Structure formats: structure tokens, C-alpha cells
Amino acid sequence: MMVQVLFFGAVADAAGIREVEVEVAAGVTAGELVESLKAKHPGLAGQKLLIAVGQEYVAASTPLEPGCEVAIFTTVSGG
Amino acid sequence: MMVQVLFFGAVADAAGIREVEVEVAAGVTAGELVESLKAKHPGLAGQKLLIAVGQEYVAASTPLEPGCEVAIFTTVSGG
Amino acid sequence: MSDFNELTTEPIDIAAVARRLVPPECGATVTLDGYARRFTKDKATGEVRETEYLVYEAYEPMALKEMAKLASQAKSQFEVSAIGIVHRLGRLEIGETSVVISVAAPHRKAAFAACEWLIKELKRTVPIFKKEVYADGEAWSEGDSEDSF
């Protein structure tokens, strides 16, 4: 199944991309997706990452739905 | 000796005046002046009064200097 | 960057107060904007009273001195860089600003603490007096001073 992945801030710079469509196995979790992205984009390794699915923070164990929007970023720094 | 007395807010309304020159005995204290004003202006009786001499808060026991400016008011209520 | 303390009978421009204080080492300004409330609930009875307008008067030279003292005390107690205090006098319509206190600091924590301390002390020590006017009467407001005699 396909999911949409968005990168922000330091994570976008580290990955060298801001947005990508990724093919993942059905039932894959948010954490597993992050691990596979780290393997593909070595710049992401060692970064503290937050993940949101459908614009809500999720735990690593959350399974992804087909077509969902996944966003990945480090600690936020607004204000 | 003469002192200048200023009244503000509720105290001015209670006394019915805003400003008056008063003849007092040498060595009179701020507290004694207030007592004599209460006797003259019954509306002041029972009010909690603050007193400033030369634009500084003073204790009742502070002796007055000739020509000083004395201000009398109740609890302040700015803000 | 110098502090300022003012009394005015003109409407207060909050942003103009806040933005007079932007020292280059600062990252946050906390501003208290106090204004005339239409409805006030009596703490004892729960009754709601409607205010028509307010009138403030001050012992002006002493009020300015006391405001300057508060700013100087706040700067010795809190890590803040600049303080602006402006208080309105005369007649105020409902919703109009009576007092603005802005505090600029390198970090927001000190700015919040100093601003909250300043308004508490201003209400206790600065000789400014508020009269509330209702449809059926008026009353001078009772303040927070404790040292009366």
C-alpha cells in the first residue's frame, strides 16, 4: 500500500527531501516506516524523531492505513 | 505652622473638599493631623486612611515640617 | 533602553507600549492590559453588577514616583531588561484600557513573574483611585492597601 510522507525542518534537510510517496507492506507500523526511512536516508539516523499520522501524534506501534499522510520531524521549536 | 492638605477619591468626597491649608502646632504628627481632620470632617470617620508627606507614605508617628504637602486617601485602587 | 512610567487621559495604544521595549538581548515581552469590565460578580453574594463607565483620578506626582520605584524594584528582583507602565486617568468607557504593564526579558519566565508582581504592587501602592459608575449610583473602588491607619 502507498503512504504519503512529509518531512519538516531539520529532518527535511537531513533527508534531502520534503515529501515522498512510499510503498509499504500492509500492517506496517509508524515506527517501522521510520526505521526504513532511516535506512534510506542516512542523515536521519541519530535524530530524535516525532511522527504524526493524519495530523495527530502517534506512538511507534501505531499501524498505518493505506493512503495515510505521515509527517516526520524532530522536536518542534515554535514560539 | 501651615501645611497643605490634599484629599483624593472617596476621601475628597467624604470631606467635601480636595485641598486645604491648615494651621497646626509645631511638632504635630501626621496621625494627629488626621485625627483633627476627622473631627472637622465627620465623613472621614471610620474610613481607613493612608497618608503621604512630600509624596512618600509615612507612619502616623511622623512629625510634620512647616509648609509640607500632606495627602490623604483611602486604599488605592488603580489597575 | 530606558523604562517609562506615564499617566495619560488619552486612550492607550497597547502595541505602542509593548513595542517601545525590544532590547536586542530580549526574546519575550509580557503585557498586561487591564480594562473596564462591564459585568462584575460580587464575590460574597454572586450578584452581577453592570458598570456604565469608570473614572480614575491620581495623586499624579506621587503616582509617577511610586511607579518608578516599582519598576526599579522589579528590575532588582527579576531578570528583566525593560519595563513600561502606562495608566489612564479620567473617564473610561467599558472595554477601554486602564493600565498597560509591559515587561521585556531575555526569557519569558522572568517577564511573566515581573509583570504579575508589578500589577499586584501597583494596585497596592500607587495612589490612583477608581470610581465605578452604575445606572443607579456610583462608588469608589476599595483597593488592596494594607498599611492604612
Added chain:
Amino acid sequence: MSDFNELTTEPIDIAAVARRLVPPECGATVTLDGYARRFTKDKATGEVRETEYLVYEAYEPMALKEMAKLASQAKSQFEVSAIGIVHRLGRLEIGETSVVISVAAPHRKAAFAACEWLIKELKRTVPIFKKEVYADGEAWSEGDSEDSF
């Protein structure tokens, strides 16, 4: 009186934010104005760094959702009537406002407490990202989030 949460690339007018919130039962609005600081002291080394300008970006739809959640949580935790949050995005010059949080309340104590809580939580949960640009380089700012994995 409705709350508002906004992201904008235009300069923020602090007073316009604060004065959109004047419910008739309120007497105080506390406003935090956060802005780009020129000089920042490194907590560890004591070294002072000079910032040239800032760039903010956001995951916009989620940022707006998180801001709305914070406002709703603040209103359930504190006795406040209205909350306005506006965050700037894009390039900010030194001294320009990055965030304004205004909280109107019947009484000031709750307004101070809610405003301070809101900025702390905004910095922890709202997906907005700050890049600091120096004369000799740039760096994404490290935030306060704890729940990363």
C-alpha cells in the same frame, strides 16, 4: 466571543490580536509577545551568539489543530474567557514578533497562568520549526518535545 488560531507570513499586529478579545465579563488580557532575539547566551558555554534572522516553517494544518487543542485545554483548566494565538511563518528580521498569545479573563491571575501554560505547551507540541541564521552558518533550533522516538 470566539477564540482564534492563525498562521501568517505577514507581520503581526500585537494590539490587534489583544483587542480582538475583550469579552464584557473580562477585566484583563495577558499577552505574550515572542520575538527574534539578536543576542543569545549559550547556557553551557556562556558564549554570546549573534542571530541575523530567523526562518519559521510549519506543518500548517496540524499546527492549527494543535493550537486549537491547546486553547480548548487551557479553557478547561483555567478560568479564562477567550484565547487568541497567532504565529508568524517565513523569514523574520530581528525584533519582529514570531508569536503572540493573548488570553482574556475576568481576573488577571487566571490570564497570567493560562498564557504561561500556553506558550510552554505550544513550544512542546505545535509542529512549527525555527531555523536560526548566523553570519557564518545556520541551525534548526532544538525544541522541548519529550515524546520523540
